[in-house]
Amino acid sequence: NRLGMPQNSHIRFIRDPDLKHVEARFSRYTHNAFKKHTHDAYAIGVIEQGSTSFFHLNRTDIVGPGTITLINPGEVHVCNPHADSVWSYRMFYVDIDLIRNIGSELCDRHDGFLAFTEAIVRNSSLYNSLLHLYTVLLTSDDTLEKASLVHEMLAQLVLHYSGCRAISSQKGSTWESTQKAY
Numbered sequence: 446n447r448l449g450m451p452q453n454s455h456i457r458f459i460r461d462p463d464l465k466h467v468e469a470r471f472s473r474y475t476h477n478a479f480k481k482h483t484h485d486a487y488a489i490g491v492i493e494q495g496s497t498s499f500f501h502l503n504r505t506d507i508v509g510p511g512t513i514t515l516i517n518p519g520e521v522h523v524c525n526p527h528a529d530s531v532w533s534y535r536m537f538y539v540d541i542d543l544i545r546n547i548g549s550e551l552c553d554r555h556d557g558f559l560a561f562t563e564a565i566v567r568n569s570s571l572y573n574s575l576l577h578l579y580t581v582l583l584t585s586d587d588t589l590e591k592a593s594l595v596h597e598m599l600a601q602l603v604l605h606y607s608g609c610r611a612i613s614s615q616k617g618s619t620w621e622s623t624q625k626a627y
Contacts (some may be wrong), residue, residue, distance in 0.1 A: 459579075462587040466540035467595050469579055473533040477525040483518070486538040487561070489602065490514035490524075491575045495532030497524040501564045508565055515561035515573055524575055535579045539599065546597050552609035559607045566606060574598060 459469040468486075471578050472478075472533055473494075480600065481500065501522040508524075526532030537548035541558070548559040561623045585591055603609050 457583050459468050460592065461582060464582075464591055464595060466543040466581075468538040470536045470538070471533070471579070472536065473531060474526050475531050479523050479525055481521050481523045481549060483521055484516065484538060485518055486540050487518060487544055488514075488516040488522075489537040490516070491535040491537075491572060491574070491579070493533045493535065493576075495530040496527050497532050498527070499524050499565070506565055510570065511567060511572055513566040513568065513575065515564055515566060515602065517560045526624075535576065537575070537578075543601065544599060547596065547603050548607070548609060551600060551603055551611060553612050559609060560610045561602070561606050563606045571598075571601060574601075605611065 455471075455473040457471045462589045463465070490513065492510055492512045492514070494510055496507055499506050499514060499522070501514070501516065514524075517570055526531075529558065530593055552559070574596060578598050581594055582591055604611055
């Protein structure tokens with residue numbers, strides 16, 4: 446096809462001008478679409494259908510529906526659907542600065558770059574919340590609602606999956622400090 450994407454693929458990007466540090470994507474593939482690659486942003490995947498071999502950190506794991514994948518900027522990875530399978534997922538790309546700001550606000554100490562320490566997460570509550578976030582980004586005109594949900598999801602990911610040691614008492618207003626990032 447003209448874009449070099451496999452037949453029977455479907456991709457939709459959400460780029461909200463009010464949320465410059467976050468991009469969302471829905472993808473559905475029936476054939477291999479990717480070679481090993483990296484991203485300049487954090488990539489947070491939510492697998493909805495099918496299964497894939499997820500190559501990351503020099504190992505391959507089979508992941509399927511209900512799984513969240515967490516990929517740090519610059520990490521080599523690849524996912525492709527298994528043969529005779531339809532694979533669909535939602536992906537969030539998050540700028541390093543936004544995660545850095547959230548880490549500064551929530552974590553006791555970090556060197557300015559927070560790395561996810563788990564690549565594969567199975568947490569049904571977080572999974573459903575990320576799917577809800579995608580729907581809100583797609584359908585809502587309320588910038589405050591979208592920014593609040595983005596912050597809430599990223600804060601959960603940073604606190605639970607980055608090795609961040611939470612600050613015992615919050616520094617200032619969470620909302621005020623992160624609004625500068627948007």
